[in-house]
Amino acid sequence: MLTGFRGVRFELHDVFGETDKVAARWTFRAVHGGRFAGIRPSHAEVTQEGNVIYQVRDGRIVRAWLQADRLGVLQQIGVVPRAFVPRAFVPRAFVPRAFAEAQGQRPI
Numbered sequence: 001m002l003t004g005f006r007g008v009r010f011e012l013h014d015v016f017g018e019t020d021k022v023a024a025r026w027t028f029r030a031v032h033g034g035r036f037a038g039i040r041p042s043h044a045e046v047t048q049e050g051n052v053i054y055q056v057r058d059g060r061i062v063r064a065w066l067q068a069d070r071l072g073v074l075q076q077i078g079v080v081p082r083a084f085v086p087r088a089f090v091p092r093a094f095v096p097r098a099f100a101e102a103q104g105q106r107p108i
Contacts, residue, residue, distance in 0.1 A: 004036025005046070023053045028068075032077045042077040 002008055007030055014025040028048040033041050050068030054061045074080040 004032060004034040004039070004041070005030035006033035007031050020056055021053055022056060023051065025049075025051050036077070039077065039079055044077050046073050046076040048073050 009029045011027045012024060016023055030046055032044050032046055048069050050066065053065045055063040075082045
């Protein structure tokens with residue numbers, strides 16, 4: 001991801017650990033100045049927040065679990081509309097009547 005961005009800055013908010021795991025919460029800021037996932041540079045400033053948990057063994061990271069706001073980055077560089085609201089698939093049989101009506105759907 002970093003190759004598509006210029007002026008990369010990370011702000012580390014929290015770091016803590018227990019046993020063989022270390023967790024961190026961070027904010028990434030940069031300018032989309034290069035190709036990212038095949039997307040041409042938009043030159044937009046982006047901010048991404050994320051969390052990571054590292055598993056450490058013998059002083060080395062052996063596994064990592066990362067959660068980052070990629071949808072937010074895609075919205076900020078203009079690939080996905082900012083008003084985009086993903087809808088999870090829920091079988092109609094499980095949708096309560098009031099929710100279906102509020103979404104403009106006909107309840108079954």
